[in-house]
Amino acid sequence: xxxxxxxxxxxxxxxxxxxxxxxxxxxxxxxxxxxxxxxxxxxxxxxxxxxxxxxxxxxxxxxxxxxxxxxxxxxxxxxxxxxxxxxxxxxxxxxxxxxxxxxxxxxxxxxxxxxxxxxxxxxxxxxxxxxxxxxxxxxxxxxxxxxxxxxxxxxxxxxxxx
Amino acid sequence: xxxxxxxxxxxxxxxxxxxxxxxxxxxxxxxxxxxxxxxxxxxxxxxxxxxxxxxxxxxxxxxxxxxxxxxxxxxxxxxxxxxxxxxxxxxxxxxxxxxxxxxxxxxxxxxxxxxxxxxxxxxxxxxxxxxxxxxxxxxxxxxxxxxxxxxxxxxxxxxxxxxxxxxxxxxxxxxxxxxxxxxxxxxxxxxxxxxxxxxxxxxxxxxxxxxxxxxxxxxxxxxxxxxxxxxxxxxxxxxxxxxxxxxxx
Numbered sequence: 137x138x139x140x141x142x143x144x145x146x147x148x149x150x151x152x153x154x155x156x157x158x159x160x161x162x163x164x165x166x167x168x169x170x171x172x173x174x175x176x177x178x179x180x181x182x183x184x185x186x187x188x189x190x191x192x193x194x195x196x197x198x199x200x201x202x203x204x205x206x207x208x209x210x211x212x213x214x215x216x217x218x219x220x221x222x223x224x225x226x227x228x229x230x231x232x233x234x235x236x237x238x239x240x241x242x243x244x245x246x247x248x249x250x251x252x253x254x255x256x257x258x259x260x261x262x263x264x265x266x267x268x269x270x271x272x273x274x275x276x277x278x279x280x281x282x283x284x285x286x287x288x289x290x291x292x293x294x295x296x297x298x
Numbered sequence: 299x300x301x302x303x304x305x306x307x308x309x310x311x312x313x314x315x316x317x318x319x320x321x322x323x324x325x326x327x328x329x330x331x332x333x334x335x336x337x338x339x340x341x342x343x344x345x346x347x348x349x350x351x352x353x354x355x356x357x358x359x360x361x362x363x364x365x366x367x368x369x370x371x372x373x374x375x376x377x378x379x380x381x382x383x384x385x386x387x388x389x390x391x392x393x394x395x396x397x398x399x400x401x402x403x404x405x406x407x408x409x410x411x412x413x414x415x416x417x418x419x420x421x422x423x424x425x426x427x428x429x430x431x432x433x434x435x436x437x438x439x440x441x442x443x444x445x446x447x448x449x450x451x452x453x454x455x456x457x458x459x460x461x462x463x464x465x466x467x468x469x470x471x472x473x474x475x476x477x478x479x480x481x482x483x484x485x486x487x488x489x490x491x492x493x494x495x496x497x498x499x500x501x502x503x504x505x506x507x508x509x510x511x512x513x514x515x516x517x518x519x520x521x522x523x524x525x526x527x528x529x530x531x532x533x534x535x536x537x538x539x540x541x542x543x544x545x546x547x
Contacts, residue, residue: 168366168367171309172309177525178525179533194540210373210410213364214370218365225362233514238400239513244536262413270364270403
């Protein structure tokens with residue numbers, strides 16, 4: 137299943153939905169993670185906050201291919217997209233293993249195929265490097281076989297990259 | 299010199315970030331102000347404190363390999379309000395894994411933020427095993443209480459205020475806890491000196507000083523026990539949960 141998580145405006149909604157099995161708009165109308173670990177220890181793969189991110193980790197967990205469309209913010213995802221990712225740690229379990237030579241959590245949904253990040257907005261060279269490192273780290277952490285980062289000069293290029 | 303310490307943990311109590319800020323404050327003189335950043339309602343208050351400050355130290359947990367979203371929102375506001383004010387920015391990041399180096403992307407994001415805002419990037423300390431290090435302070439406080447109780451009982455029963463065995467045991471346990479924290483203490487002391495001098499501290503990574511396989515074993519047992527008491531163990535603790543479930547309810 138291909139899932140697209142995006143922070144671009146509603147004018148892109150139809151086009152994005154045609155390009156995937158499921159799409160999720162990071163519109164910022166949700167609360168940040170409270171760090172309680174309840175999605176591991178109390179009600180697995182479910183957040184105690186009953187907003188639109190209540191069970192978003194299940195959606196992300198089921199993705200074979202996750203495409204993240206985000207505006208650059210200091211070499212990382214926008215606050216809106218990051219909010220969704222922060223609330224998605226239920227894709228893993230509280231137990232730990234070694235993966236990529238370091239400690240990580242075991243995967244609730246097993247291995248995935250592609251973690252792709254499509255970045256738009258002004259990006260410096262240092263921020264590009266951070267994005268590449270972050271994508272590699274995210275892919276290892278979340279059990280993706282491949283990580284890819286694409287930088288758009290213009291949002292008009294978005295459809296061709298999805 | 300005024301230093302503003304910002305505890306960015308979303309947790310209200312017993313957060314590791316507060317512990318590391320407590321340790322960092324021990325190594326910095328001058329005026330101190332400690333703030334907590336949890337919601338946008340905290341932004342204005344913190345920004346007012348930053349107006350007269352020379353240095354700011356962020357203490358935050360690593361979320362999904364990077365900066366938590368509520369901190370990103372603050373940085374966006376700070377970029378505008380504190381632009382080119384000469385403020386020096388330092389960072390103490392901690393994660394639940396054992397390797398402090400897993401904080402590297404977070405450090406780079408702070409460095410990139412400083413470049414965007416025209417602020418001085420002072421460097422930071424990335425800490426692995428933050429939660430367990432935080433537990434060491436709780437264990438220490440329990441030990442102090444235990445020693446006080448034993449001493450009081452000993453004084454009442456036999457008139458001995460300092461029971462030797464209890465104090466030796468307390469000393470040994472405290473030394474062990476101190477050992478676990480040695481890497482953190484060293485690098486926070488080092489960064490404290492740099493902050494006091496207004497100098498660059500570079501990025502340093504450290505961790506709780508125990509073997510990683512022991513750490514993983516403890517972490518697994520910890521989560522097993524917590525999940526047992528909170529009930530998650532009986533609600534499909536490790537199983538796949540389907541997204542469609544939400545639509546069915």
